Amino acid sequence: MNPTPHIIPSALLLLAAFFIGCLIGYVLKQVFGPRKAATSEPDTAEQTANERDADAPVVIEEAPVAEPDDLTKIKGIGPKTVAMLHENGIYRFDQIATWDAEAIEDMNERMSFRSRVERENWIEQARDLAGK
DSSP: OOSGGGHHHHHHHHHHHHHHHHHHHHHHHHHHSOOOOOOSOOOOTTOOHHHHHHHSOTTOOSSOSSOOOOGGGSTTOOHHHHHHHHHTTOOSHHHHHTOOHHHHHHHHHHHTOSSHHHHTTHHHHHHHHHHO
8 A cells, every 4th residue: 555645635734724824823913912002093982081091101291391301411312212202201301300110111111112211321310411
């Protein structure tokens, strides 16, 4: 008895199972995968107050009271980082200087910093610059 005639149908069945598995995985990733960052769309009427509070960053103020500080004076902050900070409501040294552990963690998560705030001593630099 020759086992060769069964190789091609078996290989085709394995290939079909592979593609079906890839398709199912792709669909599940689209449905349950990580969500993209929220854009600045207006709030919907269905959104509850609790959802709005959960989405709001810990340290945001509505608008800067005075002219924004030049945040690039802090070592480790460049123009792109300044733009991201402004998007999150951070405009002045005194705002960064008052960050606590919760605010640091929130900003690291929001801006994908991976402990950059602590590593580059942004808070100490901001305190020095805010005091001047």
